[in-house]
Amino acid sequence: MKTGFNFAYLDEATKRMIRRKILKAVCIPGYQCPFGGREMPLAYGWGTGGIQVTASIIGKQDILKVIDQGADDTTNAVSIKNFFKRVCNIMTTDRTAEASLIQTRHRIPETTLNKDQIIVYQVPQPEPLRKLEPKEKETRKLHAYKEYALMHVKLYEEISQFGSVIKTWAYPVETNNRYITDPTPIPKFDNPKMNNMEALQLFGAGREKRIYAIPPYTKVKSLDFDDHPFEIQTWDECCSICGSTKSYLDEIIINNEGKKNFICSDTDFCKSNLEKNK
Amino acid sequence: MNIKKIMHVENLTHFYGNQIGCKGINFDLYKGEILGIVGESGSGKSTLLKCLSGEISPSAGKINISLDQGGVKDFLSLPEQEKRQLMRSMWGIVHQNPRDGLNLRISAGGNIAERLLNVSEKNYSFLRNTGKYWMEKTEMDSDRIDEFPLSFSGGMQQRLQISKILSSNPQIVFMDEPTGGLDVSVQAKILDTIKSIVRDINVTMIIVTHDLAVVRFLTDKLLVMKDGIVVETGLTDRVLDDPQHSYTQLLTSSILQV
CATH class of the missing domain: 3.40.50.300 (P-loop containing nucleotide triphosphate hydrolases)
Known part of the structure; x- marks a missing residue:
């Protein structure tokens, strides 16, 4: 463990402030709580929000897993994992089932999370209405008064132009029948996993300085129309490594002729699946 | 009566x-009455x-x-919430400049749909059909439902604004110089449209204008x-x-x- 730092990098007062905000966020599912975001030794956009949430809830007994687009071995995931190893001296793992704390960027693991786990999302833009209404003052009112027509107008526009909703990531959800929430840029494939999840879901946005949460067993509904129900992505192919047909697949171009391969985006799931099938 | x-x-x-x-x-304003100011x-x-x-x-x-x-x-x-709710569904304002009342970044149909979505209508085909119905009712070409307001002429934009407001079947419509800034022949056509619709759906209106022809014709x-x-x-x-x-x-x- 690196000396000269407090446990988990942040000082205790800051951690307490963030924990207080997390409690508030858990009490009001989907509501974005402002918090005093700190400078982290990481550029904005690389997970400063997620890292602060993780830092303030991590304990010595925790086993941490960090993923980036489902993979454990990508730069962002490896760096954040190393960071917490240095400032907390804690165990890390690649195995979803072993982890007590999972920080993620852009995916929810395929393995179902349980009630002893917490998942922390890195959030680039916490406000789902931002692109539809640029004024913060106005978006806060829209949330407060539950005036969400704008969001459905966007879906209407996509159906009228393209025949179906074409938004495939950061697909807006309604949390606990109340707040419209940005699920972060996860593929819409992962949206159903958020519904009634056993694990606590925390969201941290560093640049925008917002924390929000979805408590365990909370209803999370992807927005849709009665006659155009929400659907997730499907593939004709299966994973070319483990043969899975149930997981989210990444498309990989493997030669100059444009030959394509599909592989699981969740590396841990792919490995376990391969071992199981051997 | x-x-x-x-x-x-x-x-x-x-x-x-x-x-x-x-x-x-x-x-005092009574139901179905059109008041001119x-x-x-x-x-x-x-x-x-x-x-x-x-x-x-x-x-x-x-x-x-x-x-x-x-x-x-x-x-x-x-409370502000109830006032906003009123303005978004049961009441409506038709602005002098249609660009104040329309969202220019969304299509004509989307503009009408927004009004209905405010009252929690979540059926796509219903939104679509109501959009077309009101466009035809205000004498627009319903094939242009997916076009953006900026591709419409000034008179058409005003018609679109009127269809948007009327689509939620409002109790009171406020009109602020609805025909200001339009040329005389277009003015006359729009007034005609308003008049025939008003007779149809028995809406209550308050119209502000400096044009005496408008008040004589409508109010x-x-x-x-x-x-x-x-x-x-x-x-x-x-x-x-x-x-x-x-x-x-x-x-x-x-x-x-x-």
Whole structure:
């Protein structure tokens, strides 16, 4: 463990402030709580929000897993994992089932999370209405008064132009029948996993300085129309490594002729699946 | 016949600092009635309309409204949420400049749908059909439902704005110079459209204008304003044919005779 730092990098007062905000966020599912975001030794956009949430809830007994687009071995995931190893001296793992704390960027693991786990999302833009209404003052009112027509107008526009909703990531959800929430840029494939999840879901946005949460067993509904129900992505192919047909697949171009391969985006799931099938 | 009073305005007054916006306005509005407010620029018409539609809160006075559900309410003491909800569904404003009332980044159909989505309508085909229905009703080409408002002419944009407001079947429609800035032939066509729709759906309207032709054509009752106060009021025909106040006489005699 690196000396000269407090446990988990942040000082205790800051951690307490963030924990207080997390409690508030858990009490009001989907509501974005402002918090005093700190400078982290990481550029904005690389997970400063997620890292602060993780830092303030991590304990010595925790086993941490960090993923980036489902993979454990990508730069962002490896760096954040190393960071917490240095400032907390804690165990890390690649195995979803072993982890007590999972920080993620852009995916929810395929393995179902349980009630002893917490998942922390890195959030680039916490406000789902931002692109539809640029004024913060106005978006806060829209949330407060539950005036969400704008969001459905966007879906209407996509159906009228393209025949179906074409938004495939950061697909807006309604949390606990109340707040419209940005699920972060996860593929819409992962949206159903958020519904009634056993694990606590925390969201941290560093640049925008917002924390929000979805408590365990909370209803999370992807927005849709009665006659155009929400659907997730499907593939004709299966994973070319483990043969899975149930997981989210990444498309990989493997030669100059444009030959394509599909592989699981969740590396841990792919490995376990391969071992199981051997 | 028992006609329902849906708005009662008493001593409505608004000051901008020391400047009078409008002062001591009294009137009653009945269901299905079309009320015209005329006067020259700066006479307080727009201030009055803004007070009535909740855009500004007046310095003094009372506005009682009676809703389809919920009985009589004191409009000015309604919480902001309820005022916004009213404006988004049961009431509506048609602005002089259609760009103030339309969202230019979304299609014509989307604009109409927004109004219906405010009242939690979540069926796509219904939104689509209602959009087309109202576009045809306001004499637009419903094939252009997916085009953006900027590709429409000024007159068409105004028609679109009117369809948007009427699509949610509002109780009261406020119109602020609905035909201002349009050329005479387009004005006439739009007035025609408004008139035929109004007869159809029995909507209550308050129209602010400086154009006497518009009030004669559309309105039942008239308030004539000058320097922030109402100088004359009555049935439109009576006021225009037999003006009592010197300002109204001036107004009616200053129509250009060509």
